Amino acid sequence: MTNLWIAIPDSCLIESQTILDKSYKISQISRSCSIFCVKKIFIYHDNSTKAEKIDKKIMRTILEYLDTPPYLRKKIYPKMWILKHAGILPPIKSPHHKALIDIKNIKNEIRFGFVVKQNDSLYVDVGLQELIKYKGTQLGKKVLVKISYNGQLLAEDVAKEELDGYWGYDVKFADSLSALLENTNCEILMTSVEGRQFTKHVDNLMGNLKLSKNLLVVFGGPKFGLKKILEFENKKISQNHYFLNMFPNQGTQTVRLEEAILGTLSIVNNYLHT
């Protein structure tokens, strides 16, 4: 199973004027990542374009909010203006967005929860009728826990990597595109309208993915493509990376970032699951 990651620039939102517009755009990115089980979203600093600093925070907050199971959202996120429109965004319904079930029926289960303190003991709120005793240290954090029953219910930390299936995405920042590309252990697909034909190189890429477990798909910004963004870092597209055009013969002048993400992941997903 390949781990799918994407990288997007922190200049993503420069064309969106209002927090509503920005929310919609991020919501589309979140849905695409959830549909195709993307495990990491890297937001890299785009030196070519002056974006508002707050946009990074907006991106991270809304992406993480939407990945959070609905039963935890109100507990983790206080009222904040960034999430003003989060309520009207389409639901994600990832597998880890679990429904309320009767606590009596729980024997072994994995759930996201939020760690709280009561009477000097730590508990985790996993969206059920009662809090569950927590054997861990992450007070005030969102945690992924394994709940087991041994006379009483007990929750302990578990890492996504140890589990099968899809458990949502993590959002990470990178200081520059080249730093990200150099320090990440994966096959790299750089998407660009200037790139070579995808279908001619995909077999090669898929062959390499049998050795490397991770695929990072990189997207350019609303203003400049990946070539230009790297130029601003005095770097070039590396021969080791796949610099490919995912949208041959495109009919519109541009493909928007949120469209490029959904389209590219749709294409790649079919190759990863043949």
Next chain:
Amino acid sequence: MTNLWIAIPDSCLIESQTILDKSYKISQISRSCSIFCVKKIFIYHDNSTKAEKIDKKIMRTILEYLDTPPYLRKKIYPKMWILKHAGILPPIKSPHHKALIDIKNIKNEIRFGFVVKQNDSLYVDVGLQELIKYKGTQLGKKVLVKISYNGQLLAEDVAKEELDGYWGYDVKFADSLSALLENTNCEILMTSVEGRQFTKHVDNLMGNLKLSKNLLVVFGGPKFGLKKILEFENKKISQNHYFLNMFPNQGTQTVRLEEAILGTLSIVNNYLHT
């Protein structure tokens, strides 16, 4: 060159509550069709789901509005509530959305225009400084014209089919899904989460497309998939059609219609242009 068509149900908008929501959804569909040079959009009546009648009109109006070159929009569309939010939707920038150029530089050119009457003669407004004499009969209509210079500029009707390149899409209604499928001369790709694996059948489909020039990609509704929609018409999925799942191993419970369109067309486009 394959002609790409899509079919979507008239129940498309049932989950969108406001005209703003509906506008955004239609805008995404319009952009997808424009990116992938879709020539026809069929809106078929979905018997399985009770949609508001006005939604059909909303879909058609906004789709056609967005396909219309910006220079003609105000001339063709009066102020109407359906287009209340059309101004804030992302631009399409199709090749036929041409820029203002100096009329002196025009010798031979194809443009969309709007036919008006002045001093008993017909002229076409093609978004330039002056009206152009029109040799045709479609007063008050949006027309595609070939402009040529022979002492003076003269515009005459031309059909998209006679031209190379992409000239936008046409929107058509169909009374039912089965009527559409039976009466349309094309290869048919029915998209469904219940469908068979796309990658296993695509070579066969592409082979057939060498004979048939047209590919119709059909999408189900927000409530029911294509199988169910056909059941409501007492029909089944035909063995002659490709009933395929474009999103293997999807991470979310559902893929929304606007996402399915963009994703599916992204995939198909790469096969059509290899």
